[in-house]
Amino acid sequence: MFTGIVTAIGTITTAEDKGDLRVTVACPWDPAGIDIGASIACSGVCLTVVEKGGEEGDAWFAVDVSGETVSRTAQDQWHADRRLNLEPALRLGDELGGHLVTGHVDAVGSVVLAEDIGGSTRLEILAGADIAPFVAEKGSITIDGVSLTVNEVEDEPGGEVRFALNIIPHTGEVTTLGDLSEGDTVNLEIDVLARYLKRMQSLAG
Structure with missing residues (x-):
């Protein structure tokens, strides 16, 4: 679950076709705070972190975007240089500043x-x-x-x-x-x- 309160803007650096689309996103977070398997909302799309790296303030993470997700999301969203609104998943005890958001595009x-x-x-x-x-x-x-x-x-x-x-x-x-x-x-x-x-x-x- 998410709240719709964006904590950072990320930028897609690469988008490679590996069956699903492997998308790498640069972001200003600390990679130590990004867990493999964690959920991150990328411009409203809940995706799972499969790789990460970089350093504090200059991190990156990778997610796999299925063909179904590509077909149901905004045009031209999944390409290099595209900027994305980022929000990590809500943790128990976090402030609910927006409203409950699932990360599933309707x-x-x-x-x-x-x-x-x-x-x-x-x-x-x-x-x-x-x-x-x-x-x-x-x-x-x-x-x-x-x-x-x-x-x-x-x-x-x-x-x-x-x-x-x-x-x-x-x-x-x-x-x-x-x-x-x-x-x-x-x-x-x-x-x-x-x-x-x-x-x-x-x-x-």
Whole structure:
């Protein structure tokens, strides 16, 4: 489990096809604190560390990304020089600063607006009809691994959902969200509580 509070930005240095995709990520952590077999959320995708190295402040770790994961995540995410939002798995007793996040991508959304408003950035995301019932005003959603609050929701005629988010300057600086522009794709994870409520509602009906 994760919280959607990004602790570092990593950069993919290599992506090699070894059946699965072996992706190596450079990061500013201490390799002594990275365990083989540990889970790390990489822009919202929970992946398992299979190798590590480097030194404090200049570490690296490697993960295997399956073809299924590549097909279900944001376009062009798994290539060299791509920056990723990183979060290690939640430990018992850690502060829950965002909301409960599983690291499983539910859908890919498209950025349809990225507008500077008073120093903050207004993002508007268009997502498919399958997750529309789970997106609610003032509810939580995870965008590329970042826990955010939905400000506005608009249902589109075709069943898709368009929702707005406010990215404050600090969040834009310490995550990759400040780099987003119109046409980019992002990983979306709906609030786990919304998922259970939808299931309960379907059984009650």
